[in-house]
Amino acid sequence: MAPRYNRIAVIGAGPSGLAAVRALAAENAFSTLRVFDRRDHVGGLWHYDPEPDVFPGTTDVPQRVVSPPSTLPGFAPPAGKDPRARSALYWELDSNVGAETMAFSYAPFPKGSSASSLARLGANNPSRTYNVVAGYLEDLFTPYLPLVSLGTTVERVEKAPGTKEWTLTLRKEGEQYRGTQHDYWWTETFDAVVVASGHYHVPLIPSITGLIDTAHALPGRFEHSKSYRKPEKYTGKRVLVVGGSISAVDFIQDLHDIVQGKLEVAIRGRNPALEAAYNLPNVRQHPTVASFARGPNDKVVATFSDGSVVDNLDSVLFATGYRLQYPFLQPNPTTPQNYVSGFYQHVFNVNDPSLTLVGQVKAALSFRIYEYQAVAVARYYAGRNARALPSVLEQRRWEADTLKLKGASSNFHEIAPDLGAYYNWLADFAGKPAKGTDAYELPQWQEAWGEHGFSILDLKAKYWQSVIDKHNAGVRAKL
Structure with missing residues (x-):
């Protein structure tokens, strides 16, 4: 059976981008898979940048102005690095989700906790340093590197009225032109687009x-x-x-x-x-x-x-926190209240499901949830999903009901405490894999995942209380 969409673009080479390209490749159904990321390495923001952002000095979202050449493809003067692409990692950041649950279901994390987490949370605690996480992502991305264009910023994603193709306007840094470095601009067309660019870029x-x-x-x-x-x-x-x-x-x-x-x-x-x-x-x-x-x-x-x-x-x-931003999407689905509108189950664009998001959730046990979203998208794009999307009216009703429950803010994208229902919806929607592919069936939610995933917060709370108790004992001893 022919796929629903044949040429797929993935925006972002972080953990959600990895989940997307792996799930799509496993379906063995698409003629074209391309991944674009503006940074010079895969792994997204799990790489430490010693030089941080500067405080914007304004409550407005800082926007860079880049000027494309008059005709595409073509060269333009360098726009320079976008400082918003710098990582938000601090020096001793450890994962806040237990490693066993945070990992993709098919690949456990290697060991590796920081010295500070060992001192505070004990030996064999389930946190992982950002170095371990970055290495994990790089290793898993290795088979898909031929599909990845690094140093490439997606400047615009749009579908002209009456057409079936998405046009991506792309800019690649550091290309030689007439003896100096320039930005090279061009366009590519796709049948479907997966946006997996993350949401820890623009400070709120x-x-x-x-x-x-x-x-x-x-x-x-x-x-x-x-x-x-x-x-x-x-x-x-x-x-x-x-x-x-x-x-x-x-x-x-x-x-x-x-x-x-x-x-x-x-x-x-x-x-x-x-x-x-x-x-x-x-x-x-x-x-x-x-x-x-x-x-x-x-x-x-x-x-x-x-x-x-x-x-x-x-x-x-x-x-x-952070301001949710997808400035390259036309029209831009982000709202003044800082939530993304028009995506059923935070994944499928209501008006046009050939546009999807992977990773636009919170309190959902990343990276595992990215895997579930990505498999659901890949199965849908391949035309092999077990369940149909509900009607547009029902999808819009879901958003209205979720807004009433969560509020009009970034909390709209919060999945906890309904983790089981959300994971199982994605697993049931995706269904079983097609024979002769590398795809697999997503397991149903297990309560132990939540207990393990949030166990780091329990360990931190015990550590904080021990500091309080020790301080109070010292105060009492001086009385």
Whole structure:
């Protein structure tokens, strides 16, 4: 049976891109498979960049302006590296999902925990360093490297009205033209497109009175978690952490005992699983920040929503998440509320399922969930899916119901606590593989996956509580 679509493009060579190209190749059904990534290596953001992003100094999303040549294909002056492509990894980042569950079902992770995780979480803990994760992805990508075009930015993805083809406008850096390096621009056409470009590129900076002016007046005092690298930078400084989720508690853990005075923390939404981190010694909690201003001696003044003030800050570190961005898609499906609209089950474009997303979910146990999404997409593109997509009306009703349940924010893409239902929907939709292919049947959800996947948070909570207990015992001993 002929595939539903024959020529497939995959945008992104990170873990979700790997999941996509492997699942598509396994179907042995397509005449063309191409993968494009703007970085110079596979593995996506699991590679450490020593030089971080700079704070944008504005709440607006920074957009680069690149100018294509007047005709395509053709050469244009170099646009330069996009700083938003830099990794968000910090020096001792370990995975927050247990390795056994985080791994693709067909390939377990090798061993490898950081020294800090061994000290804090114990021997044989299920975390993995970013180096281990990056090597894992590179090894698994090896058979598909002939399909990958690195250093290639997808500038535009569009389908002209009345046509069946997607046109990708592409730009490759560092091509020699008349003795100097230029960007080479061209187009390629495909029947279907898988967007697997990730969503940890553009920092989400909250809109706070005085932030822009203060950041401009005091350059270097404000940072986003994407710029965080090593805790030593903050030793002996007065620091405010803004945020209360995973990155924020990593910073609290790193900084609470090395800063000058109290580590100030502004928390909007509290996660009960992280409560012990908020209560670590030397941490002073605040509600949301109402305003920033430049204070005496070029210090940052923060005023909080309860009227309290901290007026001598050296550094403000935002751990406030990321803005979802797919600027190359025409039309762009991202919303002002920071969720992606129009994709059924966060995967299939409602109006045109030849456009799909892989990886646009949260709290879903990556990388395993990318594998499930990718197999569902590959089976659908090959015309071998076991179940049909529901009607467009039903798909739109699913989005409306999910918005009511999760809210109009990036939390719209949160899968937990309904992991079993989501995994099993993808497995049932994909169904069994065709004979004579390398495809396979996705296993049904197992409750043990969730328990293992989230076990690192349990270990962290126990460590934080042990630090609190030790501190309290020392205080009591001095009384």
